[in-house]
Amino acid sequence: MPRKGRGPTGSLSRKKWPGGILSEVRHVPVLLNEVLDFARPVLTRLSAPVILDGTLGEAGHTIALLKAFPGARVLALDRDPEMLERARARVSSAGLSFALSTGDSELPAGAVVSRQLSFRFAADLLSARGLRADFILLDLGISLYHLRGAGRGFSYNDQSLDMRLDSREGRTAAELLNHLPVRELEHIFREFGEEPRAGRIARAIVGRRPITSATQLAELVLREGGGGGRRRRIHPATRVFQALRISVNDELGALDEACRTLPEKLAPGARMAVISFHSLEDRIVKHRFRDLARSRAEEFELLTKRPIRPGPEENRANAPSRSARLRVLQRRG
């Protein structure tokens, strides 16, 4: 979809970094045909398969899956309650049934039952319901809505600096920037953003506290020469914003836990597909899936020896899909 957690958008990126600009808040699910192709052999042989969409977003993948496999039962999660509301509208306008669940309500065929929860806990949720999944999808990152409309600090234009997907959990980006020691900020920018000027930017932030808005942060990073070399294709603050978002939401921790626990919840013959958007995410998926396929080869098989990437047509039509990588694990039948 034209959104992903690549670079935030905003006036700072508008003129010089066209790759960071998304013309309208219009959802296009990434690698959709490939996801459907991997789901088909599993889902066509079952009358009411269970699909777990761990990152519902605007429900693009879920709607397509339900249309292709009308008897499926979808359990869908998103950490962000605003996204669940957006998904509800999309699913309903596609003529499909959508319910927001807080308990262990039934999963009706042909419908989406959603829940505000991190996919980190999805395996526990399936266990509590006594379910195994026939197809699991994680489409990582954030949505175009986060970048363009949420006003929570994901965009360089935002006057706030929160970045939490679930406002009930964790510290905001502003709290981290204004309270962490310089070494920790440097570590975040280096580890989660691979930002070459991590130390310099961290020192500048500490010297300019308080940092209260995304705009202020983006301007500061721009002044400090963030983003590295001159031949950049992304906005100079992209790496710092990505690093903060990952840290605020513990995105890598959640992914690692999901890749460790969710394969155990696959039914025989079922598949788990993960779409990642940067090397830190992809590395986790690659290692977890590869280790499982090696150490328990009689139970698990890696269906993607190399990650699946979008073709040139998708890249052209949906620029933010360019960094997408899909890896798929199968539990042997």
Ligand SMILES: C[S@@+](CC[C@H](N)C(=O)[O-])C[C@H]1O[C@@H](n2cnc3c(N)ncnc32)[C@H](O)[C@@H]1O
């Ligand atoms: C890239 S979007 C998904 C788009 C979706 N596949 C679609 O087609 O509309 C990622 C979504 O996952 C959510 N998200 C990110 N981390 C999450 C987590 N740990 N648990 C649940 N949802 C998460 C974000 O709020 C966002 O809505």
